[in-house]
Amino acid sequence: MIRGLRAVAAAAALAMITPGGALGASAEILRFDDLEGWATDDHAQALSVFLETCPDLDPVDWGPLCALAQARPAAKSFFEIFFRPVLIGGGEPALFTGYFEPELEGARHPGGRFRTPLYRKPPELPEGEAWVSRAELEDQGLLQGRGLEIAWVDDPVEAFFLQIQGSGRIRLRDGTAIRVGYGGSNGHKYQSIGAELVRRGIYQPHQVSAQVIRNWVKRNPLDGRNLLRHNPSFVFFRVVRGVPAEKGPLGAMNRSISPMRTVAVDPAFTPLGAPVWIEKAGKDPLRRLMIAQDTGSAIKGPQRADIFYGTGDAAGRKAGHVRDPGRMVVLLPIDKALALVPGG
Template sequence: MTARFGAVLAAWVGVLSVDSASADDAEELPAPPHHAILDFDDLDGWTEDDHAAALETFLVTCGDLRDPDWRALCGLAEDHRDDARLFFELFFRPVMVTDGARDNPEGPALFTGYFEPELTGSPEETERFRYPLYQMPDEARDAQPWLSRRDILTTDALADRDLEIAWVDDPVELFFLQIQGSGRIRFPDGRVIRVGYGGANGHEYKSIGQELVRRGTYEAHEVSADTIKNWVRENPEDGEELLFHNPSYVFFREVSEVPADRGPLGALNRSVTPMRTIAVDPEYTPLGAPVWIEKSGRTELNRLMVAQDTGSAIKGAQRADVFVGTGDEAGQEAGTFRDPGRMVVLLPIQRAYALLPDLVQ
């Protein structure tokens, strides 16, 4: 998905030093996150979940974690495949993390969904396939933020540089591919390549759905990916301008070495798992951590998932994007997700109790 990478550990463990700032500066600092240690009995539906499926997803990425606490748990996880629930209950504690709102520690979460789309494309530009997927140019890595979406698409900044991975026939689907961060491109000869997130131009993501609501075009409950796609296609000139409202631009890299039966690569460079992987804000939730979610809405979910991805629109302690799967059906399902609830991260016991000074403040 997803525009990715980097955790700020100080924010995550609740440490915020004001000694290095003046008193005036300290008043401007955001409140540190609030942590509350829960019991497993506090997790609605915990005993009914498939903990073995969650453990298998945890094992996909736990070997890549470098912190000693997490590496020790990864070794223990291999020995608890026959009793996954016991593994989580023995070695973790549930911790509710919120954005410094101590007066409302049960503040509402927001769950959305994402998927791996499949687009029709070509390895070469043709009359039909005119919209390129670009690799990231070196200067975009060195200068952040770099050119905006408008600048990239209305100038020759990337032309004639052999940065094109493939060409597709629909700029709207390409826009949404950038939001998802990964996907598959099916060529006319039947060959399929896979692309993953290769970087971004450094501009803040702005929601075009929210912009349509701000303009009064739709009510908030009416906005979905299909609604936006249809509006842009029915209003081509205004639609192009609407897409420019989001200055963020995502570049890709080819990752066709990932087997077709596995999910796309997440922020830890490992395949994500449908309905067990979530994208999170790593300032609050460490990548690789198990996370219990309680999502209401049309598709209720009370399930142990694993934080294996990030996204430019995923900001906050109670914010997650659920990976639904690959293809149109998964896309339709993901588009229905915009639901409240709560999320509770499972931390190694020693990490959880290290937060106690924060809890008693």
């Protein structure tokens, strides 16, 4: 996931949403009774996650609600009294995917099996424009020998997936760990290697998952390397300090995110920091109140969301199989909901 955005995007995003406006997204106010499973969710847990980021929201629009939330009211009543569920872009097919915080084995210095570096952003990286592609970076060796390495890991495939996730933990041989977060990119658009495997006729769409891709690349080292280079996007990292080990990685609002309560959204349609009701279908249905605390380069559209599954391999296995339909409903403060849907 691409992180590092500021919470001021929340207010700007809401201002962009107009029924039939420039983004062409419809908006409909629903009742809480319309939300399947609403009555049985753990609203107190959702309120705790909301409190992680609500102090960073626009004080005019969200300040009074955040102050009320900090008093720890009855959570279900709090959301029902002060918010309205708004279905944005309900005419579009929804797509839910999952992401996680990887844990990789690594070392502070190269040697043995630790040969794949994770890089900091180079100082000449231009802001807001495309730089050289992944393949060009590798072929020209533009990053090597410059002291940009944060650590070396033992698996180039896992390093590639770490770039897709945008953050992770590197477990060192001395028992300590380095936490890394998104530090920038080369400005190229992400190209799905799973979709490329489907295009080549190697797999059918329903067969593709992160684990399937990992296994194929490892079984086919040369073709696998070329497959990874199909994605021109290259992500740089930064060392994340000051985040307790028990807390989640930093999301787009520069606060720790929470497993199964944080969702990544498109901030052009969903305000960052807003509560979001999830109705995910598929093998493991999910009906849950989450908080929009993250973004992603592949998360585009009003009904597109990425669910944070947690840290480590188990979370990664669960997240890697999620590609499900459903519905996403944003909870907006009453005045904002009515301004978005006049007469709603």
